Amino acid sequence: xxxxxxxxxxxCARRYxxxxxxxxxxxxxxxxxxxxxxxxxxxxSLARSPLKSRSxxxxxxxxxxxxxxxxxxxxxxxxxxxxYHFPRLGKAIGHDRLYIKDDTLNPSASLKDRASAVAxxxxxxxxxxxxxxxxxxxxxxxxxxxxxxxxxKSYIFVPxxxxxxxxxxxxxxxxxxxRVAGTYEDAFGLATSAVEKWGWDNRNCAINxxxxxxxxxxxxxxxxxxGYRVPDWVVVPVGDGCIISGQAKAFKELKTIGETARVPRxxxxxxxxxxxxxxxxxxxxxxMPVRASTLADSIRVGEPRNWRKxxxxxxxSGGSALSVTDDEIIQAMLFLGKNAGIFAEPAGAAGFxxxxxxxxxxxxxxxxxxxxxxxxxxLKDPESLALxxxxxxxxxxxxxxxxxx
Amino acid sequence: xxxxxxxxxxxCARRYxxxxxxxxxxxxxxxxxxxxxxxxxxxxSLARSPLKSRSxxxxxxxxxxxxxxxxxxxxxxxxxxxxYHFPRLGKAIGHDRLYIKDDTLNPSASLKDRASAVAxxxxxxxxxxxxxxxxxxxxxxxxxxxxxxxxxKSYIFVPxxxxxxxxxxxxxxxxxxxRVAGTYEDAFGLATSAVEKWGWDNRNCAINxxxxxxxxxxxxxxxxxxGYRVPDWVVVPVGDGCIISGQAKAFKELKTIGETARVPRxxxxxxxxxxxxxxxxxxxxxxMPVRASTLADSIRVGEPRNWRKxxxxxxxSGGSALSVTDDEIIQAMLFLGKNAGIFAEPAGAAGFxxxxxxxxxxxxxxxxxxxxxxxxxxLKDPESLALxxxxxxxxxxxxxxxxxx
Numbered sequence: 072x073x074x075x076x077x078x079x080x081x082x083c084a085r086r087y088x089x090x091x092x093x094x095x096x097x098x099x100x101x102x103x104x105x106x107x108x109x110x111x112x113x114x115x116s117l118a119r120s121p122l123k124s125r126s127x128x129x130x131x132x133x134x135x136x137x138x139x140x141x142x143x144x145x146x147x148x149x150x151x152x153x154x155y156h157f158p159r160l161g162k163a164i165g166h167d168r169l170y171i172k173d174d175t176l177n178p179s180a181s182l183k184d185r186a187s188a189v190a191x192x193x194x195x196x197x198x199x200x201x202x203x204x205x206x207x208x209x210x211x212x213x214x215x216x217x218x219x220x221x222x223x224k225s226y227i228f229v230p231x232x233x234x235x236x237x238x239x240x241x242x243x244x245x246x247x248x249x250r251v252a253g254t255y256e257d258a259f260g261l262a263t264s265a266v267e268k269w270g271w272d273n274r275n276c277a278i279n280x281x282x283x284x285x286x287x288x289x290x291x292x293x294x295x296x297x298g299y300r301v302p303d304w305v306v307v308p309v310g311d312g313c314i315i316s317g318q319a320k321a322f323k324e325l326k327t328i329g330e331t332a333r334v335p336r337x338x339x340x341x342x343x344x345x346x347x348x349x350x351x352x353x354x355x356x357x358x359m360p361v362r363a364s365t366l367a368d369s370i371r372v373g374e375p376r377n378w379r380k381x382x383x384x385x386x387x388s389g390g391s392a393l394s395v396t397d398d399e400i401i402q403a404m405l406f407l408g409k410n411a412g413i414f415a416e417p418a419g420a421a422g423f424x425x426x427x428x429x430x431x432x433x434x435x436x437x438x439x440x441x442x443x444x445x446x447x448x449x450l451k452d453p454e455s456l457a458l459x460x461x462x463x464x465x466x467x468x469x470x471x472x473x474x475x476x
Numbered sequence: 477x478x479x480x481x482x483x484x485x486x487x488c489a490r491r492y493x494x495x496x497x498x499x500x501x502x503x504x505x506x507x508x509x510x511x512x513x514x515x516x517x518x519x520x521s522l523a524r525s526p527l528k529s530r531s532x533x534x535x536x537x538x539x540x541x542x543x544x545x546x547x548x549x550x551x552x553x554x555x556x557x558x559x560y561h562f563p564r565l566g567k568a569i570g571h572d573r574l575y576i577k578d579d580t581l582n583p584s585a586s587l588k589d590r591a592s593a594v595a596x597x598x599x600x601x602x603x604x605x606x607x608x609x610x611x612x613x614x615x616x617x618x619x620x621x622x623x624x625x626x627x628x629k630s631y632i633f634v635p636x637x638x639x640x641x642x643x644x645x646x647x648x649x650x651x652x653x654x655r656v657a658g659t660y661e662d663a664f665g666l667a668t669s670a671v672e673k674w675g676w677d678n679r680n681c682a683i684n685x686x687x688x689x690x691x692x693x694x695x696x697x698x699x700x701x702x703g704y705r706v707p708d709w710v711v712v713p714v715g716d717g718c719i720i721s722g723q724a725k726a727f728k729e730l731k732t733i734g735e736t737a738r739v740p741r742x743x744x745x746x747x748x749x750x751x752x753x754x755x756x757x758x759x760x761x762x763x764m765p766v767r768a769s770t771l772a773d774s775i776r777v778g779e780p781r782n783w784r785k786x787x788x789x790x791x792x793s794g795g796s797a798l799s800v801t802d803d804e805i806i807q808a809m810l811f812l813g814k815n816a817g818i819f820a821e822p823a824g825a826a827g828f829x830x831x832x833x834x835x836x837x838x839x840x841x842x843x844x845x846x847x848x849x850x851x852x853x854x855l856k857d858p859e860s861l862a863l864x865x866x867x868x869x870x871x872x873x874x875x876x877x878x879x880x881x
């Protein structure tokens with residue numbers, strides 16, 4: 072594991088020791104912390120054991136860049152998901168330097184497993200009696216499965232509007248599922264109180280600064296899988312802003328320790344109906360909360376909690392931000408399915424929709440190497456395609472088949 | 477790729493050349509063929525390149541034991557799924573030599589991807605214009621995604637009773653989805669006629685003998701992941717009988733080429749309401765069709781098409797067969813979820829339910845190394861748990877939470 076030297080508030084820049092606080096006590100929930108390491112030690116560790124020499128096929132391959140030694144073989148296999156380069160796909164969109172990072176191939180079928188694995192490992196390290204989160208989606212199922220595999224009890228708080236399939240999945244794997252009469256905010260508030268009262272660990276991403284550390288492993292893999300090259304662009308769907316923050320931090324740290332000479336530009340993709348970070352980027356100001364509306368539930372976030380880290384990730388990298396319509400998201404889902412066999416949930420396909428838009432606008436140039444991260448599986452939300460798939464209704468005879476060919 | 481020397485009918489034992497027939501022309505659909513290789517050449521190939529020396533993290537690691545050189549990096553990553561040994565899980569069931577092969581971590585979230593990858597590779601090898609199958613489940617989604625990734629058009633025939641989420645998944649990825657007014661048998665018949673008329677390749681597992689070859693890669697991995705050891709038991713849920721046939725063939729071939737000295741015993745697990753292969757095994761006779769009824773739809777098969785291969789796999793290995801109740805399957809789903817974080821579909825958990833029964837009966841002994849294959853993900857059928865998950869309904873205050881702890 073890497074040596075954490077301190078936690079820095081992204082709002083007021085105050086600095087704290089590793090185990091002092093989860094959020095900045097001066098800034099409250101807005102004072103999200105950023106993890107800093109002893110980068111000299113990290114550099115020395117990589118010199119002794121270069122990335123190329125490593126064989127572990129999971130996120131623990133990067134234990135010496137993470138705040139925990141990890142769970143190793145004791146838990147579900149997280150990470151080392153494939154990076155695809157399908158020439159056919161590149162030809163279809165007129166951009167042959169396209170790579171797809173398929174993070175649907177994680178235990179709970181989303182990138183969130185990377186964050187949950189780090190959170191659970193740290194909870195196990197310190198002997199926590201349980202770990203909690205409020206979520207209706209990927210964070211919850213991810214925490215439930217990783218915790219279960221190491222015997223840590225998970226406490227999941229969901230609003231009573233949660234779709235049934237997600238509830239059943241949680242029911243199968245979580246330690247306890249609390250269905251709260253009320254909204255997501257009610258569930259979040261109750262989870263926060265429960266964590267204080269019973270001393271469980273807190274896996275709410277924007278609160279727990281270590282989750283971004285897990286997320287950064289996705290880009291460490293991208294760097295390796297590209298043959299130890301830095302892409303020109305990394306394209307990421309953005310809701311709360313945690314995933315894009317993790318990707319930027321990975322490349323920043325690779326540069327800090329001298330492994331690479333530059334960082335890629337980050338392209339943040341939001342939905343037209345939930346684009347507070349895009350608006351803040353364009354206005355060069357702070358994020359203003361909006362009323363969010365999009366079919367892509369995993370990025371349906373009107374008040375992004377980690378916007379400071381996200382905006383910094385975009386700005387510092389010379390990146391950009393744009394939004395796409397729900398229809399463009401649906402078209403991206405179908406295109407990825409039909410041309411790459413990757414079944415993404417709407418938020419998972421939003422990055423690809425954003426890439427297409429950026430190509431059309433000339434923002435991403437012809438010879439730029441672009442990596443699009445597909446963050447979650449369509450198996451979690453197949454109903455989103457209900458009105459958009461083409462099905463041929465036929466009788467039991469070949470003539471009706473022929474008409475559809 | 478391995479050199480196919482011939483195809484042998486499992487019913488009449490007639491022998492054919494590699495590309496002559498898909499099924500035995502004398503025995504019709506009952507005359508399923510078995511693929512034989514030049515085992516001297518295979519042995520020489522493994523001597524030149526021992527398994528331990530290989531780095532490819534997919535089924536193409538075993539290309540020289542397969543009838544095709546494979547798709548390599550051109551397609552989705554199939555196989556090299558994790559083999560878990562969680563001491564906690566072993567303790568919970570009183571059997572610490574338990575291993576779980578988690579085949580939910582394939583692109584379409586089931587073991588069937590292994591078979592589809594081989595079928596698609598062979599179709600590509602010979603320049604097929606398309607590939608078809610009739611299915612309501614894992615075989616269809618698997619064929620759709622693997623085909624899409626290489627630009628081969630898939631034609632999927634489904635009965636109109638197909639659950640909506642599965643239809644949408646297919647709609648997202650398949651070349652064409654035909655919803656047939658009628659039963660599964662109607663869809664199967666129409667697919668067969670369409671294949672003949674338009675010359676597409678046929679991916680119906682019990683017809684295409686090469687699919688079992690893909691399935692065998694699961695056990696090749698088990699052997700390697702156990703540290704080049706042969707387990708005592710491999711436990712497999714059984715419907716048509718193709719998966720268990722593939723596992724037995726893998727170990728048989730490893731022995732044939734001198735890599736191992738013995739084979740594991742195969743334990744076939746069926747549902748109480750669909751146990752024609754168990755009955756045939758116990759009566760030492762042939763399979764008699766039954767009317768199938770179980771919540772585990774992927775093994776809800778009353779007339780298994782590949783029963784001869786399956787029975788041979790069990791008998792030749794000194795194995796056994798048993799069935800479990802639907803309630804035992806549900807309990808196994810919840811146990812795997814809560815204790816290992818593995819979310820299996822009912823059929824996927826049936827093997828684990830069978831293991832528990834075999835342990836209770838003393839069929840599997842205390843010091844036997846047992847591997848249970850989890851064949852498919854619960855994300856494909858979360859509704860099966862609707863009546864069985866425990867959810868705590870709470871208000872927004874801690875007292876109601878406390879009552880549930």
